Amino acid sequence: MVTRLPWLPVEALGPRVFAEVKHAAIFECCKWDPQVEDVCTLSSLPVVLEAKAWEELVAIARKLAHETIAAETAILEQPSLLKKLGIPWALRRRLAHPKSSVAPGRHSRLIRFDFHFTTEGWRISEANSDVPGGFNEASGFTRLMARRFGDLTTSGDPVTGMVAAIAKSCGRTGTVALAHATAFSDDRQVMVFLSRRLEEAGYQAHLAAPDHLRWADGKASLATAWASGPVDFVFRFFPAEWLPSLPSRCGWRHLLGNSETPLCNPGCAIISQSKRFPLVWDQLGIPLPTWRAMLPATYDVRALGKMNRSRDSLVFKPALGRVGDMIRMQGVTAQNELPKIDRSIRRHPGNWVAQERFEAVPMASEFGDLYPCIGVYTLDGSVIGAYGRIGRNPLINHLAQDAAVLIATNRSSPLDSDTKPYEPLRSIQTVGA
């Protein structure tokens, strides 16, 4: 059991000060969706982690990132496993093709691991491996919040890390295509924010849809009314499973990894994006100790009958679900939604996964108990920052609020006679051993 919490108590910003932060987030950080129904999507309360707790997350995330790349490589060498992951046929066919092989080190690999503090210590609910978002909040909003809490620091700046990776990949100048779904402002805001930062760093950044790219000899170029010519780097913010919907003439298959132009992320990232990823671990011949320690035990839903397990004791996730949509968690998912989800599980069991539930530890606050989720970004194995969300219940979905993750480098919890400075739990210390 947990004896010590990783976060520190802090007061939320007052309404007037927070209104200024929110307005700055809209206009300086392209945060264009500050309201969802009756909920402000930005939290006036940051998640403040003790320095030791953050160091622990960094160490775990690094290990997870290295194991993820190793596992993806191993799966690409055994393409028969792709079907088990619930990846659509059109993608499997391309990924299994020898020409889809990914040259090691050519592309950048950005992943966000979503951590929750549980009664058993840190656990992850998923890896956002394909198109992790949240840059505007993790880089921009977090910086704005840190200014209001003078003695706290940010955990890093994912966009700065991304710009550095592009510099490493293609030099200090060049053209970067930001390939995304242009019609949805929630996605557009992420790309506009990134493009502004790239332009500040001296790059030409072009906002485009994936079908605006053209490919010759594996090299990308742009062909639009507003930009044309060779591209030095492609940042993809368009889910890999949607790529087969594009016309083949636009050469989307190159986005899977068979590209001379550096990519972030190559589309083969969908392998670890699939929630069914754990179901093939035993067939890889590599140990993955950190993944096994951090992710709750995961099952094929077709195996549950033999295990005599009640549905209500497990959480059900769609293989390629995003932002918490369609997750079945008894007591958390709305009752009227359960029959619809159950029907989908029954009809398409190969597109679902069942997972042991963990008991998230709430963070006490002036707003009541809140459940933080700390998304730790890794880029090519290094940690570059964190994206916080807090929910009123343990399911982090579109109604969760974005929260700045700040680090108390010079502060620790107010001690009372029963508490000790934060120490990693034994179960976590043994990870990777």
Added chain:
Amino acid sequence: MNRSDLFKLWAPEDSIWSNWAKPVLFADSFITDEDPAQSDAWQTANVPWTPPADSGCAIILDLPGPGAVWVGMALSRHGYRPVPLYNGVRGPILDTSSMVKVDEIVAALQAVEEALKALQLPPAAPPVFLLDSKRLAGGNTPDPGAFDNRWSVFPQDFPSANLLMYHGIRSAILVQDTCKDPPNDLAHVLRRWQDAGMQILSAGAYDQAAPEAIKVQKPASFRALWYAALVIAGLRRNSAGGFGALAPVPGSSGGYG
């Protein structure tokens, strides 16, 4: 006036409905700091169907292009607070390459600056939500090279019925160019409000007739968990209401990670 200050004019801190104002067009557009030409064309707009501001009614204006800005300003004279819900982005350079034209809307939002500054509305003034009925480009699919900036409204773009009713709003009038049933995306919003006990009415913006009470039919995938994903995927196909088509048109999506 810069775009940040323009947004503050449209979403003043003291209005309880300002949280729902969409900042996209203000933040990602070509608004310059120069003073735009002001227009008082809206002052001649005739809105005889408008209920008194204290009648507990919200209004949704779903009109083409900048039409909702003009009619919304006309309603402000009757005590209603205009709340812009335009959620589409502009194209990279030329409005001509964009499927949904937004330049005129932005110009209209700027052209009433002075009138907005002069508005004296109480914080609880009932809302009039402004939408562009051309947000789905009339169901057209993108031509090659076009910038796909179609958009759709979702229930979460509006206050919930509970919150509206908490603030005394018991009915909602949908105003379109003529009195008719709501488009599919708005039906998802209005049906929820109707189910929660609000009365829904329909009016034609340029009609003289009083609003008619309507029963909003349950739209496809109503309250489905996957509705948003389906709509977003639908935008890649034909339109935000275009469920069922299989061949997507690229360039739009949303809501992941």
